[in-house]
Amino acid sequence: MRLQEFWSRLSAQFGSMRAESVARDHVFATLGGRTAVEAIEAGLPVRRVWLAICEEYEVPRKER
Numbered sequence: 001m002r003l004q005e006f007w008s009r010l011s012a013q014f015g016s017m018r019a020e021s022v023a024r025d026h027v028f029a030t031l032g033g034r035t036a037v038e039a040i041e042a043g044l045p046v047r048r049v050w051l052a053i054c055e056e057y058e059v060p061r062k063e064r
Helices: 003-014 016-025 036-041 046-056
Strands: none
Touching: 003 016, 003 046, 016 036, 036 046
């Protein structure tokens, strides 16, 4: 998954304003106590970050 696709899916799932908050403000234990943005900047695969968000927010499997 590319970064552009990540942001596109995040916006589609949560709306553009909430997507920014989910990515920049929410700390995920499964990402080592980082936000999604921090995890991506630390080098975690974008797909792994996306799936962590999906798990935390219970995004339906068909939309992952």
